[in-house]
Amino acid sequence: MDSKEKTRSELMKEKLFSQKKNAYLKLDDSEINASYALCEEYKSFLDKAKTEREFVKEAVKAAREAGYTEFSADKKYSAGDKIYCVNRGKAVMLAIIGTRPLTDGIRLAAAHIDSPRLDLKQHPLYEDKEIALLKTHYYGGIKKYQWTTVPMALHGTVVKADGSSVDVNIGEDEGDPQFCVTDLLIHLADEQMKRPAAKVVKGEELNVLVGSRPFKDDKGSQLVKLYTLQLLNEKYGITEDDLISAELEAIPACKAVDIGFDRSMIGAYGQDDKVCAYTELKAILDTASPAYTCLAVLTDKEEIGSMGNTGLESEYMRYFIMRLAKSFGCDGIDVISATQALSADVNAAFDPSFPEPMDINNGCQLNYGVAVTKYTGARGKSGSSDASAEFVGKVRRLFDENGVEWQTGELGKVDAGGGGTVAQYLANLDIDVIDVGVPVLSMHSPFEVTSKIDTYMAYKAFKVFFAEK
Ligand code: MN
Ligand code: MN
Numbered sequence: 001m002d003s004k005e006k007t008r009s010e011l012m013k014e015k016l017f018s019q020k021k022n023a024y025l026k027l028d029d030s031e032i033n034a035s036y037a038l039c040e041e042y043k044s045f046l047d048k049a050k051t052e053r054e055f056v057k058e059a060v061k062a063a064r065e066a067g068y069t070e071f072s073a074d075k076k077y078s079a080g081d082k083i084y085c086v087n088r089g090k091a092v093m094l095a096i097i098g099t100r101p102l103t104d105g106i107r108l109a110a111a112h113i114d115s116p117r118l119d120l121k122q123h124p125l126y127e128d129k130e131i132a133l134l135k136t137h138y139y140g141g142i143k144k145y146q147w148t149t150v151p152m153a154l155h156g157t158v159v160k161a162d163g164s165s166v167d168v169n170i171g172e173d174e175g176d177p178q179f180c181v182t183d184l185l186i187h188l189a190d191e192q193m194k195r196p197a198a199k200v201v202k203g204e205e206l207n208v209l210v211g212s213r214p215f216k217d218d219k220g221s222q223l224v225k226l227y228t229l230q231l232l233n234e235k236y237g238i239t240e241d242d243l244i245s246a247e248l249e250a251i252p253a254c255k256a257v258d259i260g261f262d263r264s265m266i267g268a269y270g271q272d273d274k275v276c277a278y279t280e281l282k283a284i285l286d287t288a289s290p291a292y293t294c295l296a297v298l299t300d301k302e303e304i305g306s307m308g309n310t311g312l313e314s315e316y317m318r319y320f321i322m323r324l325a326k327s328f329g330c331d332g333i334d335v336i337s338a339t340q341a342l343s344a345d346v347n348a349a350f351d352p353s354f355p356e357p358m359d360i361n362n363g364c365q366l367n368y369g370v371a372v373t374k375y376t377g378a379r380g381k382s383g384s385s386d387a388s389a390e391f392v393g394k395v396r397r398l399f400d401e402n403g404v405e406w407q408t409g410e411l412g413k414v415d416a417g418g419g420g421t422v423a424q425y426l427a428n429l430d431i432d433v434i435d436v437g438v439p440v441l442s443m444h445s446p447f448e449v450t451s452k453i454d455t456y457m458a459y460k461a462f463k464v465f466f467a468e469k
Contacts, residue, residue, distance in 0.1 A: 378418025
């Protein structure tokens, strides 16, 4: 007891008021050090896994090293078995079989591994005034002006006319050339600066600068484009038409770095949602002999509404669970209906420079732990899976009992905007689900910021969820 005795109201407040505070004020040094150590691993993983395809490759590599084998519907599995299943190279599921019967349900966590970016169009390369550029179509919600004058890299896959494919990754290695989208100099931007912010840079102005040197020939046209294609042909054996059957993404070329004098934060491209994908992946890899069968879903296409056969609006995850159930001789519907899930996605962190759209009593703050978001959506919770009080209560108890620092989150003030996650697609399957993830500053920009403590608490949250008895 301090020299001063607590007043009656102070004692009563301690009992009744929320006791949430900055996690740094609650954690001991060993846990803070553990957070920083995990984030070193996270940063180096992120540098190797900047796109969904790369993330799948790295996840499979880590899974195989941890004893996971590829799922086969004909095989019989038993408790402790570890399996993975890749969907078209762009999504992956990892499962570890529990000791309880599968019909007790699965402990499922789902994060997405796609992030906003500039996708190349199918006829991307053109020359204008002896400069070579690539046409793009942005992927996901972006403030377009943020994507100019940023060093960019090109990642992806090209399928050639003969059916063979080649992976592309330029701009990441030391000494690699990089690319960029240009912007108009301020001296000549009088008209541009009068455009509304959404159109300061228009979609068709997001053209990536890729060359200016012509093929050496006194005659002929499009010689800069020709020289660029010659280089691409030498390096990858591709022609202009091969770009039709390609998925190439222009993404920021920066590496993940520490932010702040205190190194308490991480700055990197694509942390929405790879910060949750990585911590979820690490949580399942660190899970041994669970009671419930655990499933970590790392999905694609969330940023464009989970559409397509690698997104969670498709049936691929349900088919996997049905096949797994079949191999156990039980009904997949029983398994799915008993399943409980965390939709592992980021939320907006309070930004002191832009306080207006946040209700500080309900939004999340850096360093207050992993965010538990009951509902997302927009215009009156539209498009949201609103978790039940019972399921929020269960998750809250689980985290409190296991030392997970957590806070509530919402995606901004009422009618300030909004958005959704994959929670709704899991809920559609009759699964109890809630959003749990890391708060992010500058979300959907080329350089997103997270807190190391929050990242670590996301890992811990997924781990205790998988470890439930
Ligand atoms: Mn997300
Ligand atoms: Mn997003």
